[in-house]
Amino acid sequence: xxxxxxxxxxxxxxxxxxxxxxxxxxxxxxxxxxxxxxxxxxxxxxxxxxxxxxxxxxxxxxxxxxxxxxxxxxxxxxxxxxxxxxxxxxxxxxxxxxxxxxxxxxxxxxxxxxxxxxxxxxxxxxxxxxxxxxxxxxxxxxxxxxxxxxxxxxxxxxxxxxxxxxxxxxxxxxxxxxxxxxxxxxxxxxxxxxxxxxxxxxxxxxxxxxxxxxxxxxxxxxxxxxxxxxxxxxxxxxxxxxxxxxxxxxxxxxxxxxxxxxxxxxxxxxxxxxxxxxxxxxxxxxxxxxxxxxxxxxxxxxxxxxxxxxxxxxxxxxxxxxxxxxxxxxxxxxxxxxxxxxxxxxx
Amino acid sequence: xxxxxxxxxxxxxxxxxxxxxxxxxxxxxxxxxxxxxxxxxxxxxxxxxxxxxxxxxxxxxxxxxxxxxxxxxxxxxxxxxxxxxxxxxxxxxxxxxxxxxxxxxxxxxxxxxxxxxxxxxxxxxxxxxxxxxxxxxxxxxxxxxxxxxxxxxxxxxxxxxxxxxxxxxxxxxxxxxxxxxxxxxxxxxxxxxxxxxxxxxxxxxxxxxxxxxxxxxxxxxxxxxxxxxxxxxxxxxxxxxxxxxxxxxxxxxxxxxxxxxxxxxxxxxxxxxxxxxxxxxxxxxxxxxxxx
Numbered sequence: 147x148x149x150x151x152x153x154x155x156x157x158x159x160x161x162x163x164x165x166x167x168x169x170x171x172x173x174x175x176x177x178x179x180x181x182x183x184x185x186x187x188x189x190x191x192x193x194x195x196x197x198x199x200x201x202x203x204x205x206x207x208x209x210x211x212x213x214x215x216x217x218x219x220x221x222x223x224x225x226x227x228x229x230x231x232x233x234x235x236x237x238x239x240x241x242x243x244x245x246x247x248x249x250x251x252x253x254x255x256x257x258x259x260x261x262x263x264x265x266x267x268x269x270x271x272x273x274x275x276x277x278x279x280x281x282x283x284x285x286x287x288x289x290x291x292x293x294x295x296x297x298x299x300x301x302x303x304x305x306x307x308x309x310x311x312x313x314x315x316x317x318x319x320x321x322x323x324x325x326x327x328x329x330x331x332x333x334x335x336x337x338x339x340x341x342x343x344x345x346x347x348x349x350x351x352x353x354x355x356x357x358x359x360x361x362x363x364x365x366x367x368x369x370x371x372x373x374x375x376x377x378x379x380x381x382x383x384x385x386x387x388x389x390x391x392x393x394x395x396x397x398x399x400x401x402x403x404x405x406x407x408x409x410x411x412x413x414x415x416x417x418x419x420x421x422x423x424x425x426x427x428x429x430x431x432x433x434x435x436x437x438x439x440x441x442x443x444x445x446x447x448x449x450x451x452x453x454x455x456x457x458x459x460x461x462x463x464x465x466x467x468x469x470x471x472x473x474x475x476x477x478x479x480x481x482x483x484x485x486x487x488x489x490x491x492x493x
Numbered sequence: 494x495x496x497x498x499x500x501x502x503x504x505x506x507x508x509x510x511x512x513x514x515x516x517x518x519x520x521x522x523x524x525x526x527x528x529x530x531x532x533x534x535x536x537x538x539x540x541x542x543x544x545x546x547x548x549x550x551x552x553x554x555x556x557x558x559x560x561x562x563x564x565x566x567x568x569x570x571x572x573x574x575x576x577x578x579x580x581x582x583x584x585x586x587x588x589x590x591x592x593x594x595x596x597x598x599x600x601x602x603x604x605x606x607x608x609x610x611x612x613x614x615x616x617x618x619x620x621x622x623x624x625x626x627x628x629x630x631x632x633x634x635x636x637x638x639x640x641x642x643x644x645x646x647x648x649x650x651x652x653x654x655x656x657x658x659x660x661x662x663x664x665x666x667x668x669x670x671x672x673x674x675x676x677x678x679x680x681x682x683x684x685x686x687x688x689x690x691x692x693x694x695x696x697x698x699x700x701x702x703x704x705x706x707x708x709x710x711x712x713x714x715x716x717x718x719x720x721x722x723x724x725x726x727x728x729x730x731x732x733x734x735x736x737x738x739x740x741x742x743x744x745x746x747x748x749x750x751x752x753x754x755x756x757x758x759x760x761x762x763x764x765x766x767x768x769x770x771x772x773x774x775x776x777x778x779x780x781x782x783x784x785x
Contacts, residue, residue: 457599464592
């Protein structure tokens with residue numbers, strides 16, 4: 147990850163070389179970030195719901211980043227795994243009365259199994275064809291959910307809770323989410339630097355070459371799909387308990403595309419990318435929603451075109467980023483940091 | 494029995510339109526190796542634009558205008574989006590086409606609204622009896638148009654200089670380029686023709702079903718047709734279009750009516766998955782053999 151290192155930053159032990167936060171910049175940054183995130187409810191006030199949505203989608207996007215960014219398997223059906231997680235969690239807590247933590251773990255496990263099953267064909271079909279197969283899977287899951295639940299597919303879900311404590315407000319949910327968000331983010335970073343992550347990257351760069359070097363393609367491709375689905379399942383379970391309602395409309399192909407946009411905008415092959423991308427996408431779509439009433443006062447016709455305007459803006463941002471900065475926001479940040487490092491004497 | 498005949502005629506009528514849309518899809522993939530996931534939106538674009546133009550122009554002129562604007566859109570896409578991304582990884586190109594789809598859909602819905610819009614009646618409506626089956630007359634007209642256009646495209650690739658250049662570039666890009674075929678021009682024309690074929694498909698389907706956002710999903714049916722026929726095979730795409738139309742109406746229609754409701758809509762995806770499992774490169778596609 148940290149391919150470019152500041153001058154004078156040399157390591158004397160393997161432990162230091164593999165550290166997650168390998169320079170002072172990242173250590174200080176992280177030490178400031180965590181308290182800032184913990185204090186967010188006091189800073190943001192009623193806009194804390196933005197952080198909740200960002201966090202949930204960041205968890206899901208982290209899964210897709212492992213799968214697409216690090217293992218190189220394109221999935222156009224990530225929202226389907228999120229749907230699996232959300233519905234398993236909803237059924238487990240609503241129909242069978244399981245507590246929230248049990249339902250959440252169950253959702254992750256079932257999503258993992260679904261992911262592994264979808265990952266199996268990735269040995270035979272790859273690249274473009276795999277993308278199309280996952281697209282087909284996305285529509286099949288949507289269809290199955292609508293028919294399995296009868297009609298609209300909407301289910302009411304009890305609020306999240308741990309032990310006897312019930313999560314009622316946005317702020318309470320935020321702290322629950324923050325623990326899972328940080329935990330899953332650090333877990334992903336640890337996977338990427340472990341031998342699993344190295345194997346994933348070898349598969350991404352050239353899968354047959356990796357196999358020749360002794361990497362079991364079946365195992366790592368299926369594992370990568372499973373992990374991606376597990377993250378999506380966790381996000382889906384949180385989403386269900388956050389909204390206290392699940393409907394198939396939350397997990398359509400458009401959500402899948404949003405996920406892809408997140409990891410592209412954030413920066414593929416970066417562990418910070420999905421978080422930045424999720425923040426960007428959520429700010430863009432929710433920001434437009436928040437601004438709509440204001441804009442209607444100025445331009446009365448804006449109300450009708452708010453949703454299409456979001457789509458157009460969204461598409462343009464993605465195309466612009468891919469043309470000018472294929473590394474995404476994470477790369478922009480890194481370039482900015484390098485600019486600061488070298489300032490005022492670049493070169 | 495009546496169901497079978499009825500479904501088959503309907504299947505061929507719808508299938509001909511799928512074939513036309515799939516033709517553009519396969520042509521684009523063959524010439525540029527770009528999987529265009531915005532193809533459904535190009536269909537949408539044709540439908541919306543033609544309806545808007547019929548408001549001010551007589552119908553034939555409106556269709557002509559639509560085709561010209563669709564071609565211009567194709568050229569613009571190549572120049573603005575595809576040329577800077579030449580040689581970029583597969584995922585970038587797929588995502589760019591998705592984003593392009595977002596932009597087109599957003600513009601169409603933003604300008605003309607999300608309600609279903611109908612063409613003024615330009616083709617004779619009503620049902621006619623054909624060998625014991627009731628068939629909407631529109632279906633026959635659109636099937637005839639589609640088949641005529643498929644023949645025209647076929648002649649274009651066989652007879653004209655540009656068509657031969659495009660086939661050459663699709664066959665072996667580097668060789669064609671050294672022999673003096675301009676690749677940028679070929680890519681630009683491929684996008685233009687794909688947009689035109691999609692726009693005609695949009696007009697035909699729009700005449701039949703009306704135009705709304707759901708029209709964009711036809712792009713996915715065309716995707717199924719192309720996958721079935723083989724991504725880089727134009728005859729395969731045409732055959733695939735007819736097969737998807739037939740299977741969807743015969744088998745999908747039967748299960749839809751008698752066993753599970755709504756099955757017809759996912760037949761296309763089941764076809765995709767089945768092809769992927771059995772023969773990923775399709776009926777006539779070239780099998781990609783990977784070497785280290």
